[in-house]
């Protein structure tokens with residue numbers, strides 16, 4: 001299960017205020033649960049099964065099996081919503097160098113314009129059997145477009161035009177230029193759902209294909225999301241029993257009380273890429289019209305020795321949402337032995353790092369809660385099912401939260417300004 005623990009909410013945003021705000025804004029929850037007509041073109045993710053039915057998952061698994069048979073390396077060419085969720089999932093599931101099973105790995109491109117980084121990617125592909133997957137909703141974004149150019153040429157030089165085509169998969173919207181390109185050159189084409197914006201695609205084939213290639217349990221991921229959808233969209237339940245709704249209300253009340261930053265803090269480095277996904281989701285969805293909490297993240301315990309000081313005592317503008325996993329999974333235990341020297345850490349004899357890390361977490365939360373609201377998102381376990389729950393929970397919360405704030409959760413008009421200036425500099429017509 002996934003739940004919101006409000007024990008450490010503190011005095012700035014109280015549970016009573018949450019209950020009052022819930023009654024005032026009850027219509028927002030009902031509208032979002034049903035899915036609003038005005039956002040019909042962006043709400044394809046709301047009902048998980050629409051784009052991740054069992055039948056579609058079977059097709060993805062079968063394509064992934066074909067790709068696994070001819071390659072050990074899958075280059076995921078995509079930026080933002082076209083790459084973050086797969087990367088976040090693999091990292092959270094404990095992938096080492098992009099691989100869960102030690103035989104097949106995912107490598108990332110299309111998310112940078114740095115020649116140095118792209119050279120690294122090319123060097124890293126030498127000696128491997130490679131397939132590339134260009135994920136681009138509108139196929140205009142510079143990062144994936146330029147990386148696809150580079151990597152397609154790399155494949156053609158190695159395998160020749162004809163043999164390279166079986167190693168190229170593109171994910172785009174039906175009717176797009178990318179689809180035409182695939183048709184003309186014999187590349188495999190997969191569907192980027194038109195009514196789903198990049199940052200809401202976590203549970204669609206955009207991400208399920210790379211995950212299936214890497215051997216992740218995509219069925220469990222989708223099952224977790226479906227279970228979460230059933231809980232959060234149940235309009236017969238008391239709104240206050242809806243954790244996504246309470247979380248969205250807390251965010252809104254925090255904003256109203258003058259806070260301007262939400263820090264997603266965690267004590268498990270495996271959440272590093274998930275926090276990037278969260279930053280993109282909330283940043284692009286809410287940061288508009290001069291509004292929105294700035295989404296940032298803190299990887300503790302390391303950043304207790306940098307950001308922690310500011311969070312505790314700095315400008316009072318931060319609310320801190322902790323992400324916590326309750327039960328250890330395989331690999332989460334490491335017991336410290338006794339020492340034959342007097343290092344003054346004898347109190348750690350026989351203690352598990354899992355418990356040391358938890359002590360650091362509970363102490364941090366108790367300390368920070370004296371100054372700022374510290375809600376906690378608790379996952380029973382860190383596995384594919386719970387990650388599916390978390391993706392759905394945060395996407396639905398973001399829809400609610402942006403609606404409470406009065407901004408459109410599904411556009412990103414600000415991103416256009418830099419793009420137009422950059423395209424002009426590069427001479428694009």
Ligand code: PA5
Pocket residue numbers: 079080081082135136137138139140141144197198199200280284412
């Ligand atoms: O969430 C969004 O819509 C964006 O962040 C996109 O995912 C990102 O810009 C990549 O877009 P595209 O797939 O069109 O290259």
